[in-house]
Amino acid sequence: MEGALQMLATRLSTARRVVVLTGAGVSAESGLRTFRGATKEDLPPDMRTLWAEFDPATLATPEAFAADPEKVTRWYDWRRIGCLAAEPNPGHLALAEMERKIVARGGEFSLFTQNVDRLHQRAGSTRVFELHGSIIDWRCTETGRKFTPPEERMPHYPAKSPFHPGGLLRPDVVWFGEQLPEDVLLEAMTRSRSCDVFISVGTSAVVYPAAGFVSLASAEGAFTAEVNLEATANSRAVDAAIAGRSGDLLPRVVRAAFGRDS
Ligand code: BV8
Numbered sequence: 001m002e003g004a005l006q007m008l009a010t011r012l013s014t015a016r017r018v019v020v021l022t023g024a025g026v027s028a029e030s031g032l033r034t035f036r037g038a039t040k041e042d043l044p045p046d047m048r049t050l051w052a053e054f055d056p057a058t059l060a061t062p063e064a065f066a067a068d069p070e071k072v073t074r075w076y077d078w079r080r081i082g083c084l085a086a087e088p089n090p091g092h093l094a095l096a097e098m099e100r101k102i103v104a105r106g107g108e109f110s111l112f113t114q115n116v117d118r119l120h121q122r123a124g125s126t127r128v129f130e131l132h133g134s135i136i137d138w139r140c141t142e143t144g145r146k147f148t149p150p151e152e153r154m155p156h157y158p159a160k161s162p163f164h165p166g167g168l169l170r171p172d173v174v175w176f177g178e179q180l181p182e183d184v185l186l187e188a189m190t191r192s193r194s195c196d197v198f199i200s201v202g203t204s205a206v207v208y209p210a211a212g213f214v215s216l217a218s219a220e221g222a223f224t225a226e227v228n229l230e231a232t233a234n235s236r237a238v239d240a241a242i243a244g245r246s247g248d249l250l251p252r253v254v255r256a257a258f259g260r261d262s
Contacts, residue, residue: 004225004240005249009256011197011223012098017108019195019222020095021213025202025229027117029089029247032082034204061176069158069168076171077154080135083117084151091201092123094250099125101258110191112184114203114210116173129184131210133173142167185209192216198224202246205232214238227253 012018024034035056058064065072095111102109111128113120116135120128139146142164149159149169161167174180188210192198198217205211205226214234218224225240226232227249235241242249 004242005253006256008197008199008223008225008240008242009253011225012102012253012257015102015107015196015223017191017195018098018102018110018197018199019191019213019217020098020109020111020199020201021203021210022095022111022113022115022120022201023203023205023210024115025204026091026095026113026246027086027089027115027119028202028229029091029245030086030117030119032079032086032117032119034202057176060173062178065170065175069170073154073158073168073170076135076173077149077157077159080149080171081151081153083119083135086117086119088119088123089247091246091250092119092125094254095120095201096124097254097258098250099127101254103127108191108195110187110195112188112191112210112213114207116171129187131174131180131184131188133171133181135171135173137172138169139172140164140167141170146172180209188213189216192222193220195222198222199227200225200234200238201227201250203228203232205234 028034059072059075099109109127111120111125112131113128114132116132118134118136137146137148140161140163142161145163147162147169159169161169192213193216195217198214200214214224218237224238225242226235226238227242227246229245
């Protein structure tokens with residue numbers, strides 16, 4: 001693993017264009033459950049039934065919201081409050097430092113996240129593209145107008161839209177079966193194809209199209225790396241697969257690539 005970490009650091013030390021893709025694993029050390037890895041034991045009792053009753057992937061769909069807006073709104077509002085209460089961890093902070101180092105020497109840095117918790121932005125990352133939207137912002141089901149709810153639980157479920165008498169508020173996330181924001185998807189494909197280094201961090205690489213970006217980078221000759229707690233479908237395809245916690249490994253990669261003052 002040291003060899004792979006050093007290989008990544010060496011490539012980063014001279015890279016001109018870096019793309020990072022993150023998933024729920026990067027926020028796990030901030031106390032946020034991973035999308036698939038959650039253990040029902042660590043959920044508050046009132047949420048265990050909700051989580052047990054549904055496979056999360058079936059909750060994250062327009063059909064689930066249409067069928068039971070109260071239940072889906074409750075689940076998302078519970079997660080939203082959790083995201084607001086969470087703090088960025090050393091993995092988030094290391095990615096913000098990596099951006100600063102690359103940009104300071106005239107390079108290009110892009111962070112595509114599947115996460116909806118806004119922790120990258122709170123850690124200081126500025127070149128963030130939200131592939132799957134954000135749970136912090138909601139939008140009117142009738143008008144599409146965005147609304148950022150106050151930082152406390154919503155007064156009632158489902159939440160009525162302030163913009164339309166018959167509208168509800170839904171989280172401004174991309175559900176399964178929904179298209180990713182077109183502009184973000186285009187940026188992700190273009191930048192994946194033109195980067196020198198592509199790093200996938202904390203994602204199980206099962207959700208598409210995000211899981212396919214590393215192949216676009218690799219096909220164009222980029223150096224590809226994965227930092228993840230466990231092996232994924234992409235582990236064998238990347239140039240450097242580094243197993244472990246992102247909160248531990250990313251600061252070590254940044255120090256090795258940019259010096260001890262990082
Ligand atoms: C679309 C937002 C057009 C809401 C989410 C091609 C092939 C196959 C299927 C498809 C395909 N194209 C489209 C599909 C269908 C579908 C899909 O991919 N399904 C999968 C399940 C097979 N994709 C879509 O519907 C997308 N839309 O393509 O539109 C279309 C539509 C229909 C049909 C064709 C085309 C929309 C996808 C977005 C869905 N929304 N979330 C919400 O958050 O509630 S996805 C959800 O999964 C989250 O965003 C999450 O981030 C994402 C991916 O999961 P991960 O981030 O990887 O998290 P996970 O828990 O899985 O893994 C965490 C990893 O971290 C683990 O490996 C763990 O070991 C590791 N880890 C844990 N702790 C740490 C760690 N690593 C490091 N350090 C640690 N401390």
